[in-house]
Amino acid sequence: MQTQSITISPDELSQRLAFFEEECRRRGLRVTEQRREIFKTVASSHSHPSAEDVFAVVREKMANVSLDTVYRTLASLADMELILRVGTAYKERFDGDLRPHAHFICSKCGEVYDIFYDKKNMMLPLREAFSFGDVRQICLQYKGSCKKCMPH
Amino acid sequence: MQTQSITISPDELSQRLAFFEEECRRRGLRVTEQRREIFKTVASSHSHPSAEDVFAVVREKMANVSLDTVYRTLASLADMELILRVGTAYKERFDGDLRPHAHFICSKCGEVYDIFYDKKNMMLPLREAFSFGDVRQICLQYKGSCKKCMPH
């Protein structure tokens, strides 16, 4: 079941654009061409683009956007929770504890907290997550080698 | 229930060190002082350290390790699955799709695949994850503001 290529309907896109503009106004952020284009690009992409990727696409429509505007805009869109960050949003961090556990990651300061759960309770340990702060997003990642990169 | 400060027992640490050495030999990697020290640092830390953090700690014991050795070693330890990466392991990526869904992230090429699940089946969609490749790690993150950073 490949879902990568599903495209957003024009209807849904304009609905999301409207919400984007509403959110901008509500927060006193100006609705600029650049912001609109960058949001549109991420909202209609299904390839989990990096800042560079977004930049390349937006560049085709707006010849003179700059990469730093893309960075700034992606950051503000993520702050507004209009798009998601895949990853920690900060530099790479490591964990030497291999017991099954979840993380609460603060979107502001980047702090990482552990949430342990035992085999008897494999339900999402959401209650405990809330004890660390205000849970705005649940992010479940499976990691390994994809078929293209297998074997090893 | 703060679990950050739990320290690994000396017993467990030496057990993990033994396994580390065994794994190195099995893969033909040499057991050097640096690798041992870096592994020990991550294995006994509960602060999800960055490469810089690990470097700072290791530096106290080995005055002349270099940062690039730390980077190289962390990468190989993560490859060996002796430690975990928190995050995507590559540059930051974004997702405009706000429907609840999980990701399969390839540890080799960094490709991100979507895994959708509906409200009727909130179980971990592990079966589908396996359709994308070889699942080696399940990573559950809750994101939001931690108490220190609240409100807003």
Added chain:
DNA sequence: CTCTTTGCAAATTTTTTGCATGCGC
């Protein structure tokens, strides 16, 4: 008209690489 946002350039931060030397096996 005001004040945020942009583009440009430069700086900073994070991570990687080439190469000669050192050290585990």
Added chain:
DNA sequence: GCGCATGCAAAAAATTTGCAAAGAG
């Protein structure tokens, strides 16, 4: 001794910042 691993330095990649000018409200 052979060959991988390290340290050094330098480069590359990713991200952020200062500032003058442009444009949204």
